[in-house]
Amino acid sequence: MLTQEDKALLAKKGISEEQIAAQLACFEKGFPFLKLEAAASIGNGIVATSDSERDVYIKAWEAYKNEGGHVVTKFVPASGAASRMFKNLFEFLGADYDEPTTDFEKKFFSQIEHFAFYADLNKACRRNAGKDIPGLLAGKDYKAVVANLLEAAGLNYGALPKGLLKFHKYEDGARTPLEEHLVEGALYAAGADGKVNVHFTVSPEHRSLFEQLVGEKAAKYAEKYGVEYHVSFSEQKPNTDTIAADMDNRPFRDDKGHLVFRPGGHGALIENLNDLDSDIVFVKNIDNVVPDRLKADTVTYKQVLAGVLVTLQKKAFDYLRLIDSGQYTHEQIEEMIRFVQQELYCRKHDIKDLEDGDLILYLKSKLNRPMRVCGMVKNVGEPGGGPFLAYNADGTVSLQILESSQIDMKDPEKKAMFEKGTHFNPVDLVCAIRDYQGRKFDLLRYVDPATGFISYKSKNGKDLKALELPGLWNGSMSDWNTVFVEVPLSTFNPVKTVNDLLREQHQ
Secondary structure (H helix, E strand, O other): OOOHHHHHHHHHHOOOHHHHHHHHHHHHHOOOOOOEEEEOEEOEEEEOOOHHHHHHHHHHHHHHHHHOOOOEEEEEEOOOEOHHHHHHHHHHHHOOOOOOOOHHHHHHHHOHHHOOOHHHHHHHHHHHHOOOHHHHHHOOOHHHHHHHHHOOOOOOOOOOEHHHOOOEEEOOEEEOHHHHHHHHHHHHOOOOOOEEEEEEEEOHHHHHHHHHHHHHHHHHHHHHHOOEEEEEEEEOOHHHOEEOEOOOOOEOEOOOOOEOEEOOOHHHHHHHHHOOOOOEEEEEOOOOOOOHHHHHHHHHHHHHHHHHHHHHHHHHHHHHHHHHHOOOOHHHHHHHHHHHHHHOOOEOOOHHHOOHHHHHHHHHHHHOOOEEEEEEEEOOOOOOOEEEEEEOOOOOEEEEEEOHHHOOOOOHHHHHHHHOOOEEOOOEEEEEOEOOOOOEOOHHHHOOHHHOEEEEEEEOOEEEEEEEOOOOOOHHHOOOEEEEEEOOHHHOOOOOOHHHHHOHHHO
């Protein structure tokens, strides 16, 4: 039973009682596992391009940009705090020993001068501890160094988002991931007019810091690359928060009896993406960046993915206009079927049983929907999702990016399929979000609500269930046309722990 106070909170967030009831029902019944046909691989859902094909696609992308009239945006989810990146160092601060003991701790301290934030950290140590880092380490004041890195009196890196941390060293100073994304935008997403649109999703408490950094740095990169930046920000909408449940699937309440809501995960950002007034959108995680000396592969393959996308989109648009004209032949219908099944990888096993009118309606529905081309890297054991051929609610089979939580891992066949997958999802997407008549798709219509999942957390020592919305590149894009293209592992360099910054790719 909801109290008046509960209802006031719902009204403030823009969440209806019906939504709460539906979310609680999800806790009760859970989510179905997806039915799989196969893990995608080269020749079975993943395209491997040749040198000559890459040249063609890059030219197609350049031609599209130079046509003018197209809005291209680089969309970067950047709201996540970096606290998990420093998990090992937080544990060291709380440990009952004072000197580095684990391999992680030893590596951090032995190579500390290689971090791009070293100079800033040294200043903080000098200010707060009265010594430089070398002096502190010689005196075995290791925890003082870590405290100055993580805590508010120092650099406060333990509470800041990754986008604002210094990742890479350059002769003219260190760069944050935000800056690296500005540079990337100039290299592959600038329009014919030189405009570069970059959109960051941020948390409310850090928005002003992002805006400040853009204000300080954007002009420098605009001058260097001869572009004009249009940087925008948005926050996860309060109405995408989900209610927490207790172990009996009732609304979870805190010690004061208040309802507890949690962010709905990155799937909530489909609303932010839906608000963009854009034709083509590049999507990439904030921490997957490299220094300039290694950007060549990233830029090349971003252009390849975009070239594949606009090439396929043009074909789909031509077919849709042909359908609208009514002036098509039987051979052209056969051509459309092959395009949908072989190039867009959406197969309907009983398509031959459809009457002519139903066949045209089916083809139009599959051609006229959002489209994305996703880079896929060879699997090197990274945790996360992968590419699959999966069954949809309408009985078709199409390409999907799935997480392990969406797969019945108790089924030996499905578990083996997941674990032996040849490729991995690095979150490297290029999306087309307008239809053939120039109207923006309502992306919320293409979400599969049955692809959320439940995770287990705790608050104040009490267990709770948290509801994750369908992931942004998973169920939130379930009903999109999806194509997978192999990209080299060199384009995937995420920073999950602070010591990842010591890898050669980030030095």
